[in-house]
Amino acid sequence: MAAIEQREAASGRPISGSGLSMRTKRLLWVWSFLAVPILFYTIIRFYPTFQAFYLSLTNWDLVRPPKLVWFANYIKLYKDPQFWKVFRNTFLYLIVGTPISLVLAFAIAYFLDRVRFMHNFIRALYFLPFLTTAAAMAWVWRWFYQPPPIGIINDVLALIGIPQQPFIRSTNQALYSIMVTAIWAGLGFQIIIFMAGLRAIPNTFYEAARIDGLGEWAILRKITLPLLKPTTVFLVVFSSIGFLRIFDQVYNMTTNDPGGPLGSTKPLVLMIYQTAFNSYAMGYAAAQTVVLFTILLIVSLLQLFILREKK
Amino acid sequence: MRKAALFAGLLAGFSTFAVNAAQAVEIEYWQYVFDTRVKAMDQLIAEFQKANPGITVKQVTFPYADYQTRVIAANMAGNAPDVMQLFYGWLDKFVAGGLLQPLPKDAFPHDKIEKDFFPIVTAMKRDGEYYGLPTAVRSLALFYNKKLFTEAGLDPNNPPKTLDEYVAAGQKIAKLDGAGNIVVAGSTVDMGGQDHQWWREVLIRQFGGTPYTDNDTKVAYNSEAGLKALNFYTSLQLEKKIGKAGFMDEGQAAFRGGKAGMTIDGTFRLGSFKTIKDFEWGVTELPANAQGVRSNYASYFANGISAKTKGEELEASKKFLAYITSPAAMDIWLKTVGELPALRSAALTEANLKDPIYAPFLKGLEYAHTTLFKDELGQRQNAIDMVNRVLLEGQSTKDSLAQAAEAEQEMIDAAKP
Secondary structure (H helix, E strand, C coil), X not given: CHHHHHXXXXXXXXCCCCCXXXXXXXXXXXXXXXHHHHHHHHHHHHHHHHHHHHHCCECCCCCCCCCECCCHHHHHHHHCHHHHHHHHHHHHHHHHHHHHHHHHHHHHHHHHCCCCCCHHHHHHHHHHHHHCCHHHHHHHHHHHCCCCCCXXXXXXXXXXXXXXCCHHHCCCCHHHHHHHHHHHHHHXXXXXXXXXXXXXXXXXXXXXXXXXXXXXXXXXXXXXXXXXXXXXXXXXXXXXXXXXXXXXXXXXXXXXXXXXXXXXXCCHHHHHHHHHHCCCCHHHHXXXXXXXXXXXXXXXXXXXXXXXXXX | CHHHHHHHHHHHHHHHHHHHHHHCEEEEEEEECCHHHHHHHHHHHHHHHHHCCCEEEEEEEECHHHHHHHHHHHHHHCCCCCEEEEEHHHHHHHHHCCCEECCCCCCCCHHHHHHHEXXXXXXXXXXXXXXXXXXXXXXXXXXXXXXXXXXXXXXXXXXXXXXXXXXXHHHHHCXXXXXXCEEEEEECCCHHHHHHHHHHHHHHHHCCCCCEECCCCEECCCCHHHHHHHHHHHHHHHCCCCCCCCCCCCHHHHHHCCCEEEEEEEHHHHHHHCCCCCCCXXXXXXXXXXXXXXXXXXXXEEEEEECCCCHHHHHHHHHHHHHHCCHHHHHHHHHHCCCEECEHHHHCCHHHHHCCCHHHHHHHXXXXXXXXXXXXXXXXXXXXXXXXXXXXXXXXXXXXXXXXXXXXXXXXXXXXX
16 A cells, blocks of 8 residues: 555646546555455455354254354363364374474475486476375375285385384374375475575575585584575474364375274364264364364464564 | 236236146255266156156255255255155254155055065154155175185085174185285174174174164163174184284275175175176175074165145155155166165065075065164264274273263264254
8 A cells, every 4th residue: 555655646646537536546446456355255264264153152053043052062172082182183293293394395405406417307206296186195095004915015014024014003103104194295395495495595605604614514504594494484384284284184094984093093173074064063063163273373373483583 | 008017027927837837846856976876866757757747856966975964054045855865864863953844644654654665664753753765775794705715615605604604614714924914804894884783783682682772862782792792793803813904995895806705795885896807706694693593784765855845846746755665666776776675565576585696685674673873973983993992902892892882872862952
């Protein structure tokens, strides 16, 4: 807006015949264009969001009109042992998944940046999983993880004499097995972003550092990482939200026993889905959604605060 | 001028109304997408329209995962279908939500329903009213791989008749590699498939118990019989090693792939198994216990009439429902979909009883039970978890059973309207 006003003042054109000043007219135009996305957003995003807050206070089951039950859903959630298990799973995906995927992506980007030989080809290979449908990938990995005689990973383990692993059939390994596929799927995107960030750092800094006799490690610590901070912040937030909302991989890799075995892989989003569309407890599902929303909000704000630019 | 126009408009409106009434009624029929079911229904609609020139039926389908939500949402929005298909287990919810009307007694007298249909149809009865009738029903049977039977030195024309024979055959077929991994399963162990129904309605009864009481609202399997049934089931993997949960991902996949000697599955699997080319398979009744007690689990999709349908649409819907639950329609359904007729007279024909594939399923219908699920997926999940606690976490069958019974009771109580 300020830009328009300034330009307006500078041009100082005369008032046109319709009685409205040029400036008002322009403002009208700008706002009528802006109104479309704003209206769209209000109807598609904000209205359902507020509706969800309201629904979380009701016992709506889809067939009967919703009745206000106030905080009964939240109390039920607090007492539900399954919720706490799911809560733990969700944070495991986040706390283990995000750092591993970022460190891995950075390491690959850092070294790939120096590789000239088949650079584009290798980069494309890393990016490929990001382009593939999550459902298709999940099924491929699901078959990789099978016990003998059909699972490839177990076949390889057998070749090198390591005992067979149950992977997604185990309550201890299943979550990490699925996390690996999620990390792998998101890696390509993170590498590309990291590489763009690395390229944006002016070469002169490195030249100066080398002339001053700094080692590679010191350059990495003192120049690369600090200057890469905006990229890192973006990826941390982006990847955290991704892990907090994980669903496709889990659902597709455990379709017969969704989120199983014994709920050991179930994330919050899958629980919401089941509550809403298997049990049709819409009010209860809305309460879970509000909790997820709050977690996402807190985690994102916290990360922005911790990784903020110190001036 | 204005008056004349108004009059003309009124006249035009009135005349189209009158013509419509005399000519055609359109009713809508909803079911979920499943290729053969949609084809069979197209055929039934064509036959019905030929016999009833004044009525057109429009078939609308939705993916299974969306189906319930669509029906409920459409009902709220006031454009529900006139005749709809529903799983028997959804009835409580649909009735509570006011989606269905009781079947008019003039067209569907109760004594006739109870005389002609298989007894499992009573699952569609609430407070003395029927809310729907099935075209076809499904039951379970034991599929077996004749090639693996022959290889194991078993008679491929004499499949197991009792649980002991079933276990013995499984042990002969099962093959382990040097590291103790199953290479060929004697029988599949897959609670996520049909095994939870087998355990609930068949094994518990064969070990002398009942899964539920009070119209399936009280969990009764935390008993000695329930424990014996669970011990038997988990021992298939843990002691007898005839199968392993998760082997080849799914039981049906293992059987299809020729890597399992036996599997328990339903009529709905026939279509998929009929395309198997690598080996011959057979079907037999679910094994009896040592005393000869048999049981089975039957289920079905029924067709009901929307609560909002009235007047001539209701008359047309009654006619359509009567047609799709007639022997002629059931015959078409059996040939196209492979599901068994719900009417005794249409099912128990000489030709069907001689059919080596249909006969075991049909015999099963005579003594089948139908669980009145309150939360079908939740109760299934509960049974899966009960077995997984034993197989994966080493919990004792006694504790796992008690935990499952308590959790399921809570689930049933929570679903009460």
